[in-house]
Amino acid sequence: MESSNTFKFTEIQGDLFTDSPPGDSLAHCISEDLRMGKGIADIFKKKFQGLQELKEQNKKVGQIAYLERDGRYIFYVITKEKYFQKPSKANFERALNELRVMCEEMDVRNLSMPRIGTGLDKLPLEYVHDVIKATFQGTNMRILMYYL
Structure with a gap:
């Protein structure tokens, strides 16, 4: 990957599902038990289905399941x-x-997400911003974070 850093992180007021660019991959946080019964996770579960597909991936804490x-x-x-x-x-x-590793392996350049970790999980927003910026620094990605 080139050394010139083209990573861009932007927070936008809007609806993740209606306002994010249609080609963007999406990301959100869940628990290993795949319950997704509250918050935006519940919307993801209903919108994208695939619960069995996710279960079959048998992912653990610190890993990423995907559809x-x-x-x-x-x-x-x-x-x-x-x-x-x-x-x-x-x-x-x-x-x-x-x-980050998965996005690089799958050539994902554009990622949209809600304010991950901050809702039901209660992580401080500033901390979440800092971790995202530190983690994706040096990638060729654009991350849009949506809040209502």
């Missing part, structure tokens, strides 16, 4: 074991590092 839908990837970033837990910063960072 392919309409020519783009939907990444399920696993940051904790059970839906009622809060992720540790170490697991959040480990999972984001894995997301």
